Amino acid sequence: xxxxxxxxxxxxxxxxxxxxxxxxxxxxxxxxxxxxxxxxxxxxxxxxxxxxxxxxxxxxxxxxxxxxxxxxxxxxxxxxxxxxxxxxxxxxxxxxxxxxxxxxxxxxxxxxxxxxxxxxxxxxxxxxxxxxxxxxxxxxxxxxxxxxxxxxxxxxxxxxxxxxxxxxxxxxxxxxxxxxxxxxxxxxxxxxxxxxxxxxxxxxxxxxxxxxxxxxxxxxxxxxxxxxxxxxxxxxxxxxxxxxxxxxxxxxxxxxxxxxxxxxxxxxxxxxxxxxxxxxxxxxxxxxxxxxxxxxxxxxxxxxxxxxxxxxxxxxxxxxxxxxxxxxxxxxxxxxxxxxxxxxxxxxxxxxxxxxxxxxxxxxxxxxxxxxxxxxxxxxxxxxxxxxxxxxxxxxxxxxxxxxxxxxxxxxxxxxxxxxx
Amino acid sequence: xxxxxxxxxxxxxxxxxxxxxxxxxxxxxxxxxxxxxxxxxxxxxxxxxxxxxxxxxxxxxxxxxxxxxxxxxxxxxxxxxxxxxxxxxxxxxxxxxxxxxxxxxxxxxxxxxxxxxxxxxxxxxxxxxxxxxxxxxxxxxxxxxxxxxxxxxxxxxxxxxxxxxxxxxxxxxxxxxxxxxxxxxxxxxxxxxxxxxxxxxxxxxxxxxxxxxxxxxxxxxxxxxxxxxxxxxxxxxxxxxxxxxxxxxxxxxxxxxxxxxxxxxxxxxxxxxxxxxxxxxxxxxxxxxxxxxxxxxxxxxxxxxxxxxxxxxxxxxxxxxxxxxxxxxxxxxxxxxxxxxxxxxxxxxxxxxxxxxxxxxxxxxxxxxxxxxxxxxxxxxxxxxxxxxxxxxxxxxxxxxxxxxxxxxxxxxxxxxxxxx
Numbered sequence: 001x002x003x004x005x006x007x008x009x010x011x012x013x014x015x016x017x018x019x020x021x022x023x024x025x026x027x028x029x030x031x032x033x034x035x036x037x038x039x040x041x042x043x044x045x046x047x048x049x050x051x052x053x054x055x056x057x058x059x060x061x062x063x064x065x066x067x068x069x070x071x072x073x074x075x076x077x078x079x080x081x082x083x084x085x086x087x088x089x090x091x092x093x094x095x096x097x098x099x100x101x102x103x104x105x106x107x108x109x110x111x112x113x114x115x116x117x118x119x120x121x122x123x124x125x126x127x128x129x130x131x132x133x134x135x136x137x138x139x140x141x142x143x144x145x146x147x148x149x150x151x152x153x154x155x156x157x158x159x160x161x162x163x164x165x166x167x168x169x170x171x172x173x174x175x176x177x178x179x180x181x182x183x184x185x186x187x188x189x190x191x192x193x194x195x196x197x198x199x200x201x202x203x204x205x206x207x208x209x210x211x212x213x214x215x216x217x218x219x220x221x222x223x224x225x226x227x228x229x230x231x232x233x234x235x236x237x238x239x240x241x242x243x244x245x246x247x248x249x250x251x252x253x254x255x256x257x258x259x260x261x262x263x264x265x266x267x268x269x270x271x272x273x274x275x276x277x278x279x280x281x282x283x284x285x286x287x288x289x290x291x292x293x294x295x296x297x298x299x300x301x302x303x304x305x306x307x308x309x310x311x312x313x314x315x316x317x318x319x320x321x322x323x324x325x326x327x328x329x330x331x332x333x334x335x336x337x338x339x340x341x342x343x344x345x346x347x348x349x350x351x352x353x354x355x356x357x358x359x360x361x362x363x364x365x366x367x368x369x370x371x372x373x374x375x376x377x378x379x380x381x382x383x384x385x386x387x388x389x390x391x392x393x394x395x396x397x398x399x400x401x402x403x404x405x406x407x408x409x410x411x412x413x414x415x416x417x418x419x420x421x
Numbered sequence: 422x423x424x425x426x427x428x429x430x431x432x433x434x435x436x437x438x439x440x441x442x443x444x445x446x447x448x449x450x451x452x453x454x455x456x457x458x459x460x461x462x463x464x465x466x467x468x469x470x471x472x473x474x475x476x477x478x479x480x481x482x483x484x485x486x487x488x489x490x491x492x493x494x495x496x497x498x499x500x501x502x503x504x505x506x507x508x509x510x511x512x513x514x515x516x517x518x519x520x521x522x523x524x525x526x527x528x529x530x531x532x533x534x535x536x537x538x539x540x541x542x543x544x545x546x547x548x549x550x551x552x553x554x555x556x557x558x559x560x561x562x563x564x565x566x567x568x569x570x571x572x573x574x575x576x577x578x579x580x581x582x583x584x585x586x587x588x589x590x591x592x593x594x595x596x597x598x599x600x601x602x603x604x605x606x607x608x609x610x611x612x613x614x615x616x617x618x619x620x621x622x623x624x625x626x627x628x629x630x631x632x633x634x635x636x637x638x639x640x641x642x643x644x645x646x647x648x649x650x651x652x653x654x655x656x657x658x659x660x661x662x663x664x665x666x667x668x669x670x671x672x673x674x675x676x677x678x679x680x681x682x683x684x685x686x687x688x689x690x691x692x693x694x695x696x697x698x699x700x701x702x703x704x705x706x707x708x709x710x711x712x713x714x715x716x717x718x719x720x721x722x723x724x725x726x727x728x729x730x731x732x733x734x735x736x737x738x739x740x741x742x743x744x745x746x747x748x749x750x751x752x753x754x755x756x757x758x759x760x761x762x763x764x765x766x767x768x769x770x771x772x773x774x775x776x777x778x779x780x781x782x783x784x785x786x787x788x789x790x791x792x793x794x795x796x797x798x799x800x801x802x803x804x805x806x807x808x809x810x811x812x813x814x815x816x817x818x819x820x821x822x823x824x825x826x827x828x829x830x831x832x833x834x835x836x837x838x839x840x841x842x
Contacts, residue, residue, distance in 0.1 A: 027782075364445070370833075400832075411787060412781050
């Protein structure tokens with residue numbers, strides 16, 4: 001490790017140590033105090049609209065000079081409306097019920113001991129993100145609402161915007177007597193900071209990467225700290241023989257084409273060989289502008305289907321492209337998903353309840369649906385009020401993760417003098 | 422990586438791949454089938470008592486020839502009674518209710534979608550253990566009861582015993598139509614197998630080390646797979662000013678001396694400076710054979726207290742030794758525990774309900790107790806029916822972990838044609 005790297009590690013260690021002290025303070029505060037602080041943070045963002053917009057203009061000028069792509073420029077850009085939406089998002093998180101303090105279960109032992117499992121904050125959360133400056137506010141708010149301290153590491157393109165938003169939030173927190181160390185921003189000039197965060201086991205409890213696949217892949221490969229993330233959303237929609245044709249058509253077009261770039265978009269359409277007339281489904285997708293890549297049986301349904309190669313079944317297009325395979329019944333669908341899925345979201349369209357229940361039970365994904373579009377895979381749509389991310393990991397939290405996923409529990413044992421025989 | 426290491430990695434990968442296939446089969450079976458299989462495994466262990474005892478005699482002969490310590494020989498030893506107890510343990514796990522299929526929560530969205538979170542098995546669990554051959558049966562049973570496949574890696578001293586127990590269990594499983602790959606035993610001749618298991622991310626979902634501190638430390642340091650464990654149990658018992666003297670004495674002696682070698686044993690006694698007469702507590706410990714190491718204030722209470730050095734506050738003795746510090750009230754106790762504890766189990770003795778609640782809320786440990794002995798930190802005592810281990814980690818499962826901790830959940834979404842606007 002170079003001297004410069006050691007300095008960065010020392011700096012991250014110092015930040016995380018301060019974060020842990022702040023977390024201890026947060027854990028003692030009533031949930032209402034944290035909500036008040038977030039409302040103050042939202043007000044501070046609103047009050048700082050001009051300063052945030054000016055900081056963003058700096059970032060945008062640098063980004064244009066560096067010839068960043070239009071998509072990246074759009075992600076980076078903040079105008080008055082977007083800043084207002086960011087503040088509203090923080091206020092909305094403040095309004096969510098806190099999971100902290102909830103009693104998960106309770107039992108009284110024959111010896112009179114009363115045991116409770118009670119939700120408590122996780123501790124210190126690390127967020128590593130890319131060009132969207134609103135993540136600074138959004139992720140900071142979710143971590144704080146659940147009683148956690150957070151260390152934010154945004155992308156270098158958004159340095160000025162992130163600083164401006166962070167400064168406003170901290171002012172809001174401090175106005176309500178909360179420690180500034182509850183929400184810390186790593187300076188992006190610290191190039192080795194991401195590596196230092198990923199190896200800060202014991203100091204940072206969980207890392208949430210927010211960004212593109214290369215970021216998530218790096219975090220998953222290098223982290224010695226638990227990571228909450230999904231790498232791929234290779235989602236399947238299976239049209240069973242007993243599917244209602246109208247539902248099959250509308251769900252297929254929505255699941256694939258409503259927004260092609262989100263992780264809940266369908267990437268592969270599986271059609272039961274016994275399904276009556278699949279032509280309208282493929283026509284509906286093609287007419288909506290979707291390129292279709294299929295096996296021989298799929299190509300026989302619609303001439304616009306081009307040949308799929310082996311990679312297509314394992315590809316998350318995030319685009320108006322759909323792989324199409326004809327399979328033999330629900331067993332064929334389950335086997336295809338087991339071989340090619342990414343454990344994110346898969347859905348069956350059928351009117352046969354028994355077939356639906358088999359699919360729900362046997363597909364091993366974070367989210368399994370019946371007669372619904374995979375595009376519903378989202379914390380807001382699930383009624384969680386927000387979302388820090390979607391996890392395809394199996395431990396701790398699975399699927400859309402919001403406030404509850406940012407907590408753990410402790411056992412409280414109340415006695416009146418019991419000793420163990 | 423040497424050729425030999427590569428071969429071991431390939432072998433562990435192949436075992437884990439077969440385990441995952443077995444896990445998919447287990448996940449489809451009703452819980453009663455798994456219970457039947459475990460009862461058959463218990464019967465097979467009973468039927469193989471002579472063979473298991475003979476295998477154990479081989480291990481014992483080798484261990485004696487290698488001059489292993491009496492404590493280790495005792496851990497390794499199996500007689501007819503211990504083999505019967507092992508079989509009974511498997512049957513007891515069979516009788517536990519299965520957590521799989523339980524609906525954690527359910528909600529109906531305004532658009533009519535019905536969401537459920539349903540418990541499912543984790544998948545593939547790796548158990549790495551040392552000389553106790555009964556872990557082969559015990560851990561294998563817990564993993565199978567919760568619907569998981571398991572890869573067992575026992576100590577080389579117990580090779581023959583583990584093989585004999587494993588063979589019986591697999592025969593029991595197969596007699597009920599379960600796949601043999603559901604419980605696999607890694608040959609201990611594969612020296613690099615532990616390293617291969619610890620880096621089998623994506624194939625093994627969680628590793629549980631069962632053994633001494635050096636094993637746990639190695640697993641925690643090298644694992645790229647999540648680990649469920651505790652390294653230390655530096656547990657504190659705090660005698661508050663408002664403690665009932667009789668409870669304080671009996672809890673202190675029990676918490677420290679009932680069994681000094683278990684992870685729930687108290688290691689440090691904290692006494693409130695304002696507590697009336699601490700002399701009987703220290704006398705009770707000393708009279709019970711406990712060596713006391715204390716700060717100046719503790720030494721002033723009882724002449725048998727020898728000076729503690731800095732390391733004593735951070736030491737898990739697992740022996741008849743107790744560190745004793747005098748602190749200023751519950752704040753002093755909480756601060757001492759925050760500085761020196763290992764987030765395992767800490768207890769307060771007090772008749773003041775408000776002080777007790779502060780301690781319960783502010784001590785950041787997996788288990789926090791009021792007026793109870795820390796020796797209750799155990800899955801059986803907590804009513805969990807069994808225990809795969811105690812976790813001081815913050816994610817997924819905390820404190821005593823039994824069947825529920827070996828599960829995760831999936832989201833089931835049931836609709837009638839909903840598409841996302």
